[in-house]
Amino acid sequence: MKKCKRFKRLISDYIEGALNVTDKTSFESHLQDCVNCADTVSRVTKLSTRMKKLKHIKTSEDFNTVLHTRIRIESGIGRRRLHEIVWSWPAKVPVYGMALAIIVIAVVLVLEQIDNPYQSPAPAPYINAEWYGGNPDQQTSSDILTETENVIYVIERTSPEKLIQSQGQSLNSSYLDSINRTQDSDSLTLRNSQSYQVNQIVY
Amino acid sequence: MTHEEKTKKPSDEELIERFQNGDLYAFDLIVKRYKNQLLNFVYRFLGNSEEAEDLVQETFLRVYRNRKAYQKVAKFSTWIYTIAGNLAKTELRKRKRRKFFSITDLGYDDKDYDISDEAFNPEKTVDGSIKEEIIHQEIQSLSPKFREVILLRDVQELSYEEISKIVNIPLGTVKSRVNRGRLKLQEKLKHLLKN
Numbered sequence: 001m002k003k004c005k006r007f008k009r010l011i012s013d014y015i016e017g018a019l020n021v022t023d024k025t026s027f028e029s030h031l032q033d034c035v036n037c038a039d040t041v042s043r044v045t046k047l048s049t050r051m052k053k054l055k056h057i058k059t060s061e062d063f064n065t066v067l068h069t070r071i072r073i074e075s076g077i078g079r080r081r082l083h084e085i086v087w088s089w090p091a092k093v094p095v096y097g098m099a100l101a102i103i104v105i106a107v108v109l110v111l112e113q114i115d116n117p118y119q120s121p122a123p124a125p126y127i128n129a130e131w132y133g134g135n136p137d138q139q140t141s142s143d144i145l146t147e148t149e150n151v152i153y154v155i156e157r158t159s160p161e162k163l164i165q166s167q168g169q170s171l172n173s174s175y176l177d178s179i180n181r182t183q184d185s186d187s188l189t190l191r192n193s194q195s196y197q198v199n200q201i202v203y
Numbered sequence: 204m205t206h207e208e209k210t211k212k213p214s215d216e217e218l219i220e221r222f223q224n225g226d227l228y229a230f231d232l233i234v235k236r237y238k239n240q241l242l243n244f245v246y247r248f249l250g251n252s253e254e255a256e257d258l259v260q261e262t263f264l265r266v267y268r269n270r271k272a273y274q275k276v277a278k279f280s281t282w283i284y285t286i287a288g289n290l291a292k293t294e295l296r297k298r299k300r301r302k303f304f305s306i307t308d309l310g311y312d313d314k315d316y317d318i319s320d321e322a323f324n325p326e327k328t329v330d331g332s333i334k335e336e337i338i339h340q341e342i343q344s345l346s347p348k349f350r351e352v353i354l355l356r357d358v359q360e361l362s363y364e365e366i367s368k369i370v371n372i373p374l375g376t377v378k379s380r381v382n383r384g385r386l387k388l389q390e391k392l393k394h395l396l397k398n
C-alpha cells in the first residue's frame with residue numbers, strides 16, 4: 001500500500017513518458033502485481049484523453065464589436081457622458097442599437113475632443129478600408145480577418161467625420177446597407193445591448 | 204498550409220510588437236487567435252459561459268490598456284493566460300464573498316452535490332452530452348488550485364514550464380498538482396472511466 005502511494009505520484013510522468021528507464025521498469029513491474037494501480041493508470045490515461053476532447057465553445061458573434069466599443073468608450077469618454085449614453089440607448093431597437101451607439105460615441109469623441117491616453121503616441125485608430133483590406137504579404141489566410149469581421153472593423157474605424165456626414169444625411173442608404181449587413185451576420189440581440197452596463201465599462 | 208505560408212505567419216510576439224507600435228490590425232489578430240482558447244479555459248474554470256465571455260473581454264481590454272507593459276522576455280501566451288487566470292481567480296474570490304453573505308447559501312456546500320448517487324444513471328451516459336455535463340460538473344468540484352493547472356495541462360495542452368510561469372509556482376509543484384488533480388478527478392469519474 002505504501003508502495004502504491006509512491007507509484008501513484010508517478011502516474012502522470014508514466015503516462016506522459018517522462019520516467020527514466022529504471023523508474024519505468026519498476027513502475028511497470030508494480031502494475032503487473034497491482035490491479036488497483038493498473039486500474040488507476042488506465043483511468044487517468046482515459047481521463048487525460050477525454051479532457052482534450054471536451055466540447056469547445058465559441059465566443060458570441062458580436063464579441064469583436066462589443067470589445068471595440070468598450071475600448072472606444074474607455075479610451076475617449078468620461079464617466080458622466082458614458083452614463084448618459086448607456087441610459088439613452090435605444091434598447092428596443094436591437095438591430096440599430098449598437099450601430100447608433102457607435103455613432104453617438106464618435107460624435108461625442110469629436111465634440112469633446114478628448115485626448116486619448118492610450119492612443120498617444122500611437123497613431124489614431126482610424127484606418128481606412130483600403131489599408132485594412134490590403135496587406136496580403138503579412139498574414140496567412142487563417143490570420144486574415146473574415147469578411148464579416150472586416151466589415152465591422154471598417155465601420156468601427158471609419159473616421160468620426162465620415163460618421164457625422166452619414167448621420168447628417170439621415171444615414172444614407174449605402175451606409176445603412178453596410179450596417180445592416182453587419183447586423184445580420186453579427187446578430188446583435190437585446191440581451192447583448194442590455195448586458196452592456198455602466199459598471200462593466202467604467203473602471 | 205504550405206511550408207512557405209507557415210513561415211510567414213507572424214508570431215504572437217511579432218503581433219504584440221506591431222500593436223505596441225500602433226498597429227490595431229495586429230491587436231485584432233491577437234484577439235482572433237486567443238479569444239476562443241481563453242474562453243474555453245475560463246469557461247471550464249468558472250463553469251459559466253456568459254461570465255467567461257465577459258472575463259475574456261476584460262482580458263483583452265487589459266491587454267489593450269497595458270500593452271506597453273508587455274516585455275519580450277516573456278512569451279505572449281504566458282502573459283495573456285496570466286491575466287485571464289488572475290481575473291478568473293478574482294472572480295472566484297468575489298463569488299466566495301457573495302456566498303458568505305448570502306443566507307440562503309448557508310450550510311450548502313458543493314460537496315452536497317453528488318452526481319454519482321441520484322443524477323447519474325448509466326443508461327443516460329450513452330448520450331455523450333450527458334457525459335460532458337458530468338465531467339464539467341466534476342471539474343467544477345475540484346478546488347481552484349487543482350482545477351487551474353489541470354485545465355491548463357489537459358484542456359489547453361500547455362507545457363509544465365509555461366504553466367509554472369502562468370500560475371507562478373515552481374515546476375515540481377505544478378507537476379505534482381496536475382498529478383494529484385488527475386487522481387482526484389478520475390476518482391470522482393470512476394463510473395465513467397470504466398473499461
Ligand SMILES: [Zn+2]
Nearest residue numbers: 004034036037
Ligand atoms: Zn499499487
